[in-house]
Amino acid sequence: MLSLRALCNLFSQPGGEALALRERTRVLAATQRRAAAGNANKNTQIALATLALNYAVALRRAGPSNDEDGKEAAVQLLTMVTAAAPELTDGEAQFRLLAAAGTVCFGEDGAAEESRDLARALDVSAVAEKWAAVDMPSKVGRCARELMAVLR
Numbered sequence: 001m002l003s004l005r006a007l008c009n010l011f012s013q014p015g016g017e018a019l020a021l022r023e024r025t026r027v028l029a030a031t032q033r034r035a036a037a038g039n040a041n042k043n044t045q046i047a048l049a050t051l052a053l054n055y056a057v058a059l060r061r062a063g064p065s066n067d068e069d070g071k072e073a074a075v076q077l078l079t080m081v082t083a084a085a086p087e088l089t090d091g092e093a094q095f096r097l098l099a100a101a102g103t104v105c106f107g108e109d110g111a112a113e114e115s116r117d118l119a120r121a122l123d124v125s126a127v128a129e130k131w132a133a134v135d136m137p138s139k140v141g142r143c144a145r146e147l148m149a150v151l152r
Contacts (some may be wrong), residue, residue, distance in 0.1 A: 001040075001041070001043050001044040003045055004031070004034070004044065004047035004048055004050075005047050006026075007027060007031075007051050008047060008050045008051050008054055011029075011054040011058060012094040017058055019140070020054075020055070020064075021055075021058055021059075022070075022078065024055065024073060025076060026052060027051075028055070028076045028080045029033065029082075031048060031051060031052070031080055032079065032080045032083045033141065035048055035049065035068060035080065035083050035084035035087050036083055036087070038087050039075045039089060040088075042093070044097065045087070045088050045089070045090045045093035046090060048084055048088075048093065049084070049088065049092075049093040049094070049095075049096035049097040049100065050096055050101055052077060052080060052081060052096070052097055052100040053096045053097075053099050053100040054097070055073075055100070055102070055109045056075055056077060056099075056100040056101075056104050057103060058101070059074070059103075059104065060074050060101070060103050060104070060107075061119055061128055066100035069089075070111055071114060071118075073117050074111075074114070074115045074118055075104045075118060076118050077100065077104055078101065078104060078118055078122050078124060079122060079136070081097055081100060081101050081122075081124060081127070082122050082123065082124060084094075084097060084131075085097060085127040089149070091134065091136060091137045091139075091140050094140045095137065095139050095142060096133065096139065097127075098127070098128065098131065098143040098144055098147055101119060101124050101127070101128075101147055102147045102150060103142065103147065104119070105119050105124075105147070105150050106150055113131055116150065116151055119151055120151055122146070124151065125147075125148060125151045126147070127135075127144075128144040128147040128151070129144070129148060131144040132145050132148060137152045
């Protein structure tokens with residue numbers, strides 16, 4: 001959990017964000033492995049989902065990216081989302097993971113459309129459908145329904 005929080009905190013400074021983006025492949029692969037291991041407590045789940053959200057925001061901040069690196073970033077992030085989702089039981093972690101997927105997929109540019117196609121291929125909509133009925137906290141269900149609408 002501590003290492004996940006440290007990685008999350010990298011995004012609070014431009015230099016740290018640049019480092020996290022440079023090491024994106026390694027960090028997201030390790031995070032995906034941690035998620036698949038299961039048995040994460042509430043704080044670990046939240047830190048894992050926060051890291052996904054931080055990456056999504058950083059990638060969106062970088063602007064539309066139709067290049068191969070941008071596409072690969074979306075693949076890595078959405079793959080991590082689908083791997084982590086079955087292990088998340090905490091509502092705040094679920095919300096942050098949905099927000100990460102939505103951040104990657106939302107928009108009218110070509111990169112967002114490609115991300116939506118990718119999310120459909122990775123069955124991110126199944127995650128959203130599963131959590132759409134969650135009512136505690138209600139923001140999970142609302143966010144899941146909004147993500148489902150974006151992916152239609």
